[in-house]
Amino acid sequence: MKRLLLSNLILISIAAATTLKVPSRYSTIQAAIDASSNGDTVLVAPGTYVESYQGASAQQDKRSEEGYDPELRLKELGITLPIPPTPVANYVNGVRTGNLIFLAGKGPKRADGSWIIGKVGADVTIEQGYEAAQLTAINQLAVLKAMLGDLNQVTRVVKVLGMVNSDPSFTDQPKVINGFSDLIVAVFGERGRHARAAVGMASLPRGIAVEIEMIVEVRN
Amino acid sequence: MKRLLLSNLILISIAAATTLKVPSRYSTIQAAIDASSNGDTVLVAPGTYVESYQGASAQQDKRSEEGYDPELRLKELGITLPIPPTPVANYVNGVRTGNLIFLAGKGPKRADGSWIIGKVGADVTIEQGYEAAQLTAINQLAVLKAMLGDLNQVTRVVKVLGMVNSDPSFTDQPKVINGFSDLIVAVFGERGRHARAAVGMASLPRGIAVEIEMIVEVRN
Amino acid sequence: MKRLLLSNLILISIAAATTLKVPSRYSTIQAAIDASSNGDTVLVAPGTYVESYQGASAQQDKRSEEGYDPELRLKELGITLPIPPTPVANYVNGVRTGNLIFLAGKGPKRADGSWIIGKVGADVTIEQGYEAAQLTAINQLAVLKAMLGDLNQVTRVVKVLGMVNSDPSFTDQPKVINGFSDLIVAVFGERGRHARAAVGMASLPRGIAVEIEMIVEVRN
Numbered sequence: 001m002k003r004l005l006l007s008n009l010i011l012i013s014i015a016a017a018t019t020l021k022v023p024s025r026y027s028t029i030q031a032a033i034d035a036s037s038n039g040d041t042v043l044v045a046p047g048t049y050v051e052s053y054q055g056a057s058a059q060q061d062k063r064s065e066e067g068y069d070p071e072l073r074l075k076e077l078g079i080t081l082p083i084p085p086t087p088v089a090n091y092v093n094g095v096r097t098g099n100l101i102f103l104a105g106k107g108p109k110r111a112d113g114s115w116i117i118g119k120v121g122a123d124v125t126i127e128q129g130y131e132a133a134q135l136t137a138i139n140q141l142a143v144l145k146a147m148l149g150d151l152n153q154v155t156r157v158v159k160v161l162g163m164v165n166s167d168p169s170f171t172d173q174p175k176v177i178n179g180f181s182d183l184i185v186a187v188f189g190e191r192g193r194h195a196r197a198a199v200g201m202a203s204l205p206r207g208i209a210v211e212i213e214m215i216v217e218v219r220n
Numbered sequence: 221m222k223r224l225l226l227s228n229l230i231l232i233s234i235a236a237a238t239t240l241k242v243p244s245r246y247s248t249i250q251a252a253i254d255a256s257s258n259g260d261t262v263l264v265a266p267g268t269y270v271e272s273y274q275g276a277s278a279q280q281d282k283r284s285e286e287g288y289d290p291e292l293r294l295k296e297l298g299i300t301l302p303i304p305p306t307p308v309a310n311y312v313n314g315v316r317t318g319n320l321i322f323l324a325g326k327g328p329k330r331a332d333g334s335w336i337i338g339k340v341g342a343d344v345t346i347e348q349g350y351e352a353a354q355l356t357a358i359n360q361l362a363v364l365k366a367m368l369g370d371l372n373q374v375t376r377v378v379k380v381l382g383m384v385n386s387d388p389s390f391t392d393q394p395k396v397i398n399g400f401s402d403l404i405v406a407v408f409g410e411r412g413r414h415a416r417a418a419v420g421m422a423s424l425p426r427g428i429a430v431e432i433e434m435i436v437e438v439r440n
Numbered sequence: 441m442k443r444l445l446l447s448n449l450i451l452i453s454i455a456a457a458t459t460l461k462v463p464s465r466y467s468t469i470q471a472a473i474d475a476s477s478n479g480d481t482v483l484v485a486p487g488t489y490v491e492s493y494q495g496a497s498a499q500q501d502k503r504s505e506e507g508y509d510p511e512l513r514l515k516e517l518g519i520t521l522p523i524p525p526t527p528v529a530n531y532v533n534g535v536r537t538g539n540l541i542f543l544a545g546k547g548p549k550r551a552d553g554s555w556i557i558g559k560v561g562a563d564v565t566i567e568q569g570y571e572a573a574q575l576t577a578i579n580q581l582a583v584l585k586a587m588l589g590d591l592n593q594v595t596r597v598v599k600v601l602g603m604v605n606s607d608p609s610f611t612d613q614p615k616v617i618n619g620f621s622d623l624i625v626a627v628f629g630e631r632g633r634h635a636r637a638a639v640g641m642a643s644l645p646r647g648i649a650v651e652i653e654m655i656v657e658v659r660n
Contacts, residue, residue, distance in 0.1 A: 089618050090625040091636040095598045097540065097657045100317065102599040105637025119608075121423075158315045159322040161433075163639055166423045168339075168388075168608075173425050178309050185310040196311040197325025197433050199383055200423030203561075203606045203640030205613050213601075213637050217317045320537065341643075378535045379542040381653075386643045388559075388608075393645050398529050405530040416531040417545025417653050419603055420643030437537045 068189040070151040074141070077186060081142040082111055093143040100158070101147065101216050106139045107208035108132035117207040121170025124209045129164060132209040133179030140214050141187065148218060156217040157184055157194040163211045166200030173198040180212050288409040290371040294361070297406060301362040302331055313363040320378070321367065321436050326359045327428035328352035337427040341390025344429045349384065352429040353399030360434050361407065368438060376437040377404055377414040383431045386420030393418040400432050508629040510591040514581070517626060521582040522551055533583040540598070541587065541656050546579045547648035548572035557647040561610025564649045569604060572649040573619030580654050581627065588658060596657040597624055597634040603651045606640030613638040620652050 074081070084093055087104070094103040108116035108131075116132040118124040124132070145151055162177030164170070177198035185192040194214075204211050294301070304313050307324070314323040328336035328351075336352040338344040344352070365371055382397030384390070397418035405412040414434075424431050514521070524533055527544070534543040548556035548571075556572040558564040564572070585591055602617030604610070617638035625632040634654075644651050 089614065090621040090633055091600070092633050093635065095596060095633075095635045097596060097598050098318070098538070102635045102655065104635040105639065156315060156317060158317050160311070161637075163637075168422050168642070170423050171425055171427045173423070174309065181310040193310055193312050193315075195313065195315045195322045195324040197381075197383075197431060198425060199325065199421050199431055201639050202388070202422040202608050202642040203610050203613070205611055205638060207611045211637060211639055215322065318538070376535060376537060378537050380531070388642050390643050391645055391647045393643070394529065401530040413530055413532050413535075415533065415535045415542045415544040417601075417603075417651060418645060419545065419641050419651055422608070422642040435542065 068191065070154065070187045070189075073187045073189075074151070079138060079141075079187075081138065081145050084139070084143045084146050085109070094147055096147070096218070099155075099217050099220065101144070101218055103140055103143055103214045103216070105161075105163070105211040105213045106136050106143070107204070107206070107211045108135040109139055110135065115206055116209045118209055119165050119167045119170075119207075120176055120209055121167035121172075124165075126172055126175050129176035129209055130179035133162065133177050133212065134183050136210055136212045137180045137183040140212065141184075144216065151187070153218045154188060154216050155191060155219055157188055157192045157214065158217050159215040160184075160194045160196040161213040162196060162198040163201045163204065163213075164198065165204045165207065165209050165211075166202075168200075170200060173200055176210060177212070180210075184214075288411065290374065290407045290409075293407045293409075294371070299358060299361075299407075301358065301365050304359070304363045304366050305329070314367055316367070316438070319375075319437050319440065321364070321438055323360055323363055323434045323436070325381075325383070325431040325433045326356050326363065327424070327426070327431050328355040329359055330355065335426055336429045338429055339385050339387045339390075339427075340396055340429055341387035341392075344385075346392055346395050349396035349429050350399035353382065353397050353432065354403050356430055356432045357400045357403040360432065364436065371407070373438045374408060374436050375411060375439055377408060377412045377434065378437050379435040380404075380414045380416040381433040382416060382418040383421045383424065383433075384418065385424045385427065385429050385431075386422075388420075390420060393420055396430060397432070400430075508631065510594065510627045510629075513627045513629075514591070519578060519581075519627075521578065521585050522549075524579065524583045524586050525549070534587055536587070536658070539595075539657050539660065541584070541658055543580055543583055543654045543656070545601075545603070545651040545653045546576050546583070547644070547646070547651045548575040549579055550575065555646055556649045558649055559605050559607045559610075559647075560616055560649055561607035561612075564605075566612055566615050569616035569649055570619035573602065573617050573652065574623050575619075576650055576652045577620045577623040580652065581624075584656065591627070593658045594628060594656050595631060595659055597628055597632045597654065598657050599655040600624075600634045600636040601653040602636060602638040603641045603644065603653075604638065605644040605647065605649050605651075606642075608640075610640060613640055616650060617652070620650075624654075 087093065091104060093106075094101050110116070116124070116128065116135065118128075120126065120129040141151065144154065148154070160177070160180060162173065162180055164173045164176050166173065177196065181194070181196060184194065201211070307313065311324060313326075314321050330336070336344070336348065336355065338348075340346065340349040361371065364374065368374070380397070380400065382393065382400055384393045384396050386393065397416065401414070401416060404414065421431070527533065531544060533546075534541050550556070556564070556568065556575065558568075560566065560569040581591065584594065588594070600617070600620065602613065602620055604613045604616050606613065617636065621634070621636060624634065641651070
C-alpha cells in the first residue's frame, strides 16, 4: 500500500492543492491533469469550485455529480482498499442506525501492517501527517466498502472528527486532516464534503500520528 | 463584535449567573432584570428552573416556551450575528442529514477577524475562556442562521463537544464551556439545553482557546 | 459502589478476558462460568464469538440474543445503578432525537461521591484506568435507566468516544476504555457492540482519569 500510495502521490497531491473537479469531457483524472498542464483551466481552487462554476458549466457539473461513481473514482485514483481488520475487543468498525453509519476511529495503518507513528510538530512533519490522514481515509473507505458492498450507497459524508497526535505547541491540525478530507472529496465529489473538526490530542493508541472518526449517510 | 459583546456583558453575565428564565409578563430581558433588581424573584438558579417551577407557573412557562422566539431573543441580547466564513478546504460549516445538523468545530473568532488564543490555565484565564466560548456560540449561531434562514427552525440543541486548549494541569473545562452553554440557553430557552462534554485538548488550530462542535435537531 | 464493584470483579474480569456469551441453557453467568471451569467450552474469544458460532449453535444464539434482558443481566452481574446527578449548569445528562439518545460525557464517580482521578500512564495504572472506565459505564447506564425506565428500550449501542486523561507518552488508551466496552457488552450482549474511539486527552474536568460519551439507539 505504501508503494501504491507513492505511485499515486502525484495525483493526490495535485488534488490536495487544487481540488480535482474534473469536467465530464475528461475520461480520467490523468487526462484532466494533462489538459490542465497544457493550459486548460479544468481544475479550480479548493473549497470554492461549486460556487465558482457558472451557467452551463454548473449544469454540466450537476449532471456529472449525479453520475458520480466513487467506485470508479477509486480505480481512477489507483487506490486498492485493504481488508478492514477485525477489532480484538468488544467493539466493531462501524454501526448503522437508520440512514447513518457511525464509524469507529481509525488510524494510519499501512498494508504491510505497520503504522505511521509520532507526534506531529515534533517527530512527524505536516507532510507526513497529511499522508497519515490520507492513509486513514483509505482505511475508513475499506470499512465502508465491507459494510455496504458498494460505495455508491453513500449519499453524504456528514461529519469528520480529525484527531492529531500533537506536540502542545503544534497548531496546524487542519493542514494534517486535509489529507483525509481531500481524499474523501476526491472519491465522493460533492457528496464527500463534510462538517469537520481538526484538533490536537495529548496522545493516541500505539502513538499513531492521527485517529479519525467519520459519520456517513447511506441509502435506505 | 468585541465592543458589541462588551455592551451586552451585563445581560450575559447575569444570564450566566442566574439563568434568564423570563416569565412572559416581562416583555424584555431588561424589564425582567429591572424587576428582579426591584426584589421581584423572576430569575431562578441555573440548571434547576424547570424543576423548580410549580403548578400554574409551570403551565405558564410551558406556554412561554412554546412561544419562545430565538430571533427575538438575539435582538434582546443585543447580539448581531456575523457572516460565517467559507472554509478554505474540502469541508463545510455544517451538514444536514434527516432532522439533524452536524456543525463543524468553530472557534472564538472576533468580528475584526482576530482570535482569542492561548492555553487556558496558562496564558488564558477561566473568565477569558468563558468569553471565548461565548464568542464561539455566536459563531455557531451565525452558521445555523445562514443554513436555516430562521433560528426558529431549531427544535432542540442535541449535543455539544466543548474542547478547551488546556494546560495539562487545568481541570476547570466545564467553567469555560459554560460560556457556550449559557449563551445557547439564553437564545433557545429550554430547547437549548443539551448533552455535553467539556474536555482538555493538547492543542488547537491557530492556538485558539476553545473549539466547539454542536449537533442540533431541526424541523422537517 | 466501590465494594460492590470489587465483589463482582471476578465475574467482570472473566468477562473482559473471554467475553461472556452464555448459552441459554445456563440460567446465570456464574453457572456458565462454573461449567466453563469444569471444561465446558461455553465462553469464546472476545470480538469473535458471533463469527465463530456455527449452525444450530448460531440459531440458538440468535434466539438467546432476542431474549437478552439487560435488566436481568445487571442483577446477575450484581450491579446496582446509582441515581444520576443533576448537572449544575445549562446542560443535561442526555438528549433524545428520533430513535437516538446522545449522552453527555460522564466520568468515574463512585457511589460515595468521590472520583477516580489522575493521568493514566503517570498517576494511574492501566488496571485502575480500566476500573475507572467500568465505573463510568455504570454511571452512563444509570442515566439511560433514568431516561428510559427500562434498559430493554435500548436496541443498539451505536458509538462510544472514550477519552483518557493521558500522560503524553501513554499509548494504551484502548486497554483502558475496554473497561467501558466490556461492561456494556456484558449488559447488552450483541446489541452492546459499538463503534468506538479511545484517545488521549491533555486534561479532564476535576482531573478525572476518563470521560466517556455514548450514543444509543432506542425503540420507537
